[in-house]
Structures are given as structure tokens and as C-alpha cells.
Amino acid sequence: MKYDFKELMKNYETEAIKTLQSFVQIDSVYRGDTVAKNMPFGEGVYKALTFIGKVAEKDGFSVDYCDGYATEISCGSGDKLIAIYAHADVVPVSGVWKHPAFSATIENDVMYGRGTGDDKGPGIAAYYALKALRDAHLIDGYKVTMVFGGNEENGSACLKYYFDELKKPYPTYGFTPDADFPLIYGEKGITNYLHQAQVDLFPVISINAGTASNVVIDTAEAIIAQDDKIEDELKKRKLNYSLQMEKDTMRLTIYGKSAHGSTPELGINAGLELIAFLGEYYDLAALKNLASLYADPFGKAMNLYFESENLHETTYNVGIIEYVDTVLRVTVNFRYPETVNGEEIVERINEKTLVPTEIISTSPYLYFDPESPFIKALYQVYVEETGDTVNKPMTIGGGTYAKESKNTIAFGAAFPGKDNLFHSPNEHFELNDLRQSMAIYAHAIFKLGHEL
Numbered sequence: 001m002k003y004d005f006k007e008l009m010k011n012y013e014t015e016a017i018k019t020l021q022s023f024v025q026i027d028s029v030y031r032g033d034t035v036a037k038n039m040p041f042g043e044g045v046y047k048a049l050t051f052i053g054k055v056a057e058k059d060g061f062s063v064d065y066c067d068g069y070a071t072e073i074s075c076g077s078g079d080k081l082i083a084i085y086a087h088a089d090v091v092p093v094s095g096v097w098k099h100p101a102f103s104a105t106i107e108n109d110v111m112y113g114r115g116t117g118d119d120k121g122p123g124i125a126a127y128y129a130l131k132a133l134r135d136a137h138l139i140d141g142y143k144v145t146m147v148f149g150g151n152e153e154n155g156s157a158c159l160k161y162y163f164d165e166l167k168k169p170y171p172t173y174g175f176t177p178d179a180d181f182p183l184i185y186g187e188k189g190i191t192n193y194l195h196q197a198q199v200d201l202f203p204v205i206s207i208n209a210g211t212a213s214n215v216v217i218d219t220a221e222a223i224i225a226q227d228d229k230i231e232d233e234l235k236k237r238k239l240n241y242s243l244q245m246e247k248d249t250m251r252l253t254i255y256g257k258s259a260h261g262s263t264p265e266l267g268i269n270a271g272l273e274l275i276a277f278l279g280e281y282y283d284l285a286a287l288k289n290l291a292s293l294y295a296d297p298f299g300k301a302m303n304l305y306f307e308s309e310n311l312h313e314t315t316y317n318v319g320i321i322e323y324v325d326t327v328l329r330v331t332v333n334f335r336y337p338e339t340v341n342g343e344e345i346v347e348r349i350n351e352k353t354l355v356p357t358e359i360i361s362t363s364p365y366l367y368f369d370p371e372s373p374f375i376k377a378l379y380q381v382y383v384e385e386t387g388d389t390v391n392k393p394m395t396i397g398g399g400t401y402a403k404e405s406k407n408t409i410a411f412g413a414a415f416p417g418k419d420n421l422f423h424s425p426n427e428h429f430e431l432n433d434l435r436q437s438m439a440i441y442a443h444a445i446f447k448l449g450h451e452l
Contacts (some may be wrong), residue, residue, distance in 0.1 A: 023111040024104035038068035048088035076139035083171035085401040087124030087152035090115040092211040095425030117420035121429035122177035122413035129441035163220040163426035174408035184410035186395030195330040195355040209271035213319035213333040216267030217441035218258035220274040261317040262397035264297035311337035
């Protein structure tokens with residue numbers, strides 16, 4: 001039987017929007033200083049995971065709070081398991097916003113706020129798709145779990161705990177609504193690594209730049225000794241800066257443009273501009289060395305640029321730069337295709353830098369055959385619900401929950417040609433995209449459960 005999933009979802013649209021507003025209004029950035037029992041990622045993430053769990057309990061779903069690592073919502077029964085993985089945590093707020101970042105303000109049918117697009121909006125779309133199917137008795141002969149994790153933006157310890165410690169089953173088929181439509185069948189490998197050394201950078205006293213390794217630095221600050229000539233040099237270089245006189249020091253701020261760490265070429269890295277300037281102006285070898293190595297976001301300045309036909313080129317995002325008490329720490333988010341060994345590249349970088357390098361974390365690449373029945377089925381769902389036959393399944397530089405599970409891909413919810421400003425100021429989600437995503441996800445769950 002053929003169902004009209006757009007019509008099925010209409011009665012849930014108003015409720016979904018209200019729920020999303022309440023969800024976005026929870027500041028669910030990781031806070032290490034509020035970590036406690038059953039709150040492994042801090043109070044804000046705990047509140048968000050509890051919120052969505054209470055919504056699901058009220059709606060009659062079975063809910064498991066997974067020791068505070070994730071909230072699992074489930075219904076149905078059977079040997080086939082369809083799983084959806086979304087996340088409730090968000091990256092920190094930076095830059096200038098037209099509306100407060102946790103206000104969930106709606107303007108011209110667009111909701112603004114951190115997490116609207118990454119990933120609370122898509123997660124809510126998938127949740128109400130599941131609710132509509134359950135209410136219509138269309139979850140028949142199979143089980144569906146929807147998991148909201150609490151640590152996707154900081155290493156996905158949530159799903160590692162979910163699978164490895166709680167021994168939750170892997171799905172027959174799964175998707176995460178945390179990327180782009182039509183769908184993603186391949187993701188680059190990701191290695192986060194750290195340059196760290198004790199080094200005297202005087203007259204630089206401190207540097208504070210960046211909030212997360214997977215975000216292009218949009219604001220970078222340095223406290224420096226007073227210098228009457230430095231502003232003339234800043235003007236010559238035409239940097240976007242501000243200079244504030246303090247009692248015995250000066251506060252230099254460089255402004256750039258934020259972007260997702262998977263596409264650093266779309267941003268302007270204020271941290272790199274800052275250390276390049278300070279390194280040259282004060283002749284500081286460590287800063288000059290790092291600035292020169294990362295002058296090209298694809299690795300060409302290091303002669304460490306690689307690409308493949310499937311997963312494309314390498315990218316290197318300098319996401320955090322800190323200098324406190326003569327200790328310099330620079331965190332880099334490195335993404336690479338299936339033809340590259342991440343550990344070998346970090347070793348080669350270590351040979352080129354004056355600041356020693358160590359790996360923090362590694363996530364392997366992901367690749368599905370684009371002609372497999374699973375991929376073709378989800379693409380068919382997208383085409384039938386949107387009428388779009390121009391845009392095709394793709395690979396990305398981003399890393400999603402698909403890597404943490406098995407038989408899982410990233411599926412929406414950013415539509416082609418849309419920039420929802422993930423990880424950037426004024427992140428938003430068009431409510432019409434929310435509505436359309438709900439129908440796509442309902443159709444997808446039904447098709448995976450009944451037809452594959």
C-alpha cells in the first residue's frame with residue numbers, strides 16, 4: 001500500500017515546532033565543571049537529554065536514559081531493528097547573533113538558535129516521524145529505536161558507551177539526521193591532534209582563540225606588552241582587529257569568519273592570522289613555524305595534500321590556540337580520504353614543526369557502495385518526497401554518528417543549496433525544511449522496516 005507521508009505528518013507540525021523551540025532553549029554545550037553522576041557531559045546536556053526523554057514518555061514510548069550518556073526511545077518489536085541516531089549536545093556559541101543563541105526565535109518561518117540545524121531540528125523531525133508512524137500503527141513487525149546522544153560534538157563517547165558498555169544491539173539499518181540530503185554514503189577519516197610545548201613567547205603574555213577543534217576560529221585574543229608601534233603594523237596588514245589598552249598590557253583581538261571544521265576553506269581563521277602576525281612582528285619562531293605550516297587549509301603548504309576519487313581532499317583546521325603560563329597548545333582537526341593513514345601524516349607533521357605533536361583521537365573513514373540496496377532505497381525515498389532528481393548521493397568531510405554504529409549512514413537534514421550555518425553565528429533551520437524532513441523520515445523508516 002502506498003501512503004501519503006506529507007499528509008500523515010501535517011497533524012504533527014505545530015507540536016514539532018513547539019517542542020523544537022523548547023529543546024533549542026536548553027543550553028546543551030558540554031560543561032566539564034558540571035559533570036556528575038548520570039551527567040557525564042555536564043548539566044546542560046543532561047537537561048536536554050532528560051527533556052527529550054520526558055517528551056517521549058508523555059507520548060507513550062519506552063525510554064532508557066542510558067546512565068546519562070544518551071536517551072533511547074523505542075517502540076515496536078521484531079527481529080529487524082531500524083535505528084535513528086541524533087544528538088542533543090551543541091557546539092559553544094561564538095560571534096555576533098541577530099537573535100540570542102538559545103532563544104529559538106522564529107522570524108519569517110525560520111527558527112534561529114544554536115542546535116536548530118545541528119542537530120536538534122533534524123532530530124525532532126525524525127522523532128515526530130516515528131511518533132506519526134506509531135500512532136498510525138505502521139510500526140508493524142519490526143522495532144525502531146531513536147537515540148539522542150550527548151557527546152557527538154566532542155568525540156561521541158555517548159555512543160561508544162551505548163554500544164560497548166550497555167551492549168545495545170547494532171541495527172539492521174540505521175541513519176543519522178545530521179548531515180545533508182539526498183544522503184551521505186562516505187565520510188572522511190578524522191584525527192584530532194595537539195601541538196604542545198613550553199616556550200617563551202614574550203612580549204606575548206597569553207593567547208586565547210577558538211572553542212572547539214571542529215570549528216574555524218572566528219575571534220582570537222592575545223594579551224601583549226604595551227607597544228606604541230604595533231598598531232601601525234596592524235593597519236599595514238589590513239587585519240580586522242581591535243586594540244584595547246589595559247594597565248600594563250594591551251589586548252589584541254583579531255576577527256575572522258567561522259565555518260565548520262570540515263570545510264575550513266569557507267572561513268577566515270582568526271587564530272592563524274593572529275599567530276602569523278605575532279610571529280612575524282616579534283620574530284617568534286614557534287608561531288611563525290605553525291602559521292606557515294597551516295597557511296593552506298588543504299595541507300599544500302606542508303606538502304601534505306592528498307585526495308582520492310571517493311572522499312576527495314585532505315583538510316586541516318586549526319580549531320583551538322592557547323598560550324598560558326608559557327605553555328603553547330594548538331589543536332588541529334585533520335580530515336582525510338581512505339587512501340591516507342592519519343597516524344603517518346601526524347608523524348610527518350611532527351618532523352616539520354617546532355612544537356611537538358601528539359594524537360588526541362582518531363575516527364576511521366566510512367564508505368558504502370552507492371549501488372547497494374540500502375543506499376538506493378533511501379535515495380528513492382528522498383526523490384519521491386522532494387521530486388529532486390538532480391542532486392545525487394555524496395561523500396563528505398564531516399564525521400557523523402554513522403561511524404559509531406554499523407549499517408548506518410547520514411541522511412539529511414540540510415537540503416541542497418541551503419546553508420544553515422552549522423557551528424556558526426545565526427545557525428538556523430527553515431521550518432518548511434523541518435516539515436519536509438518529517439515526511440522524508442517517516443517514509444524512510446517505513447520503507448526500511450517493510451521493504452528491505
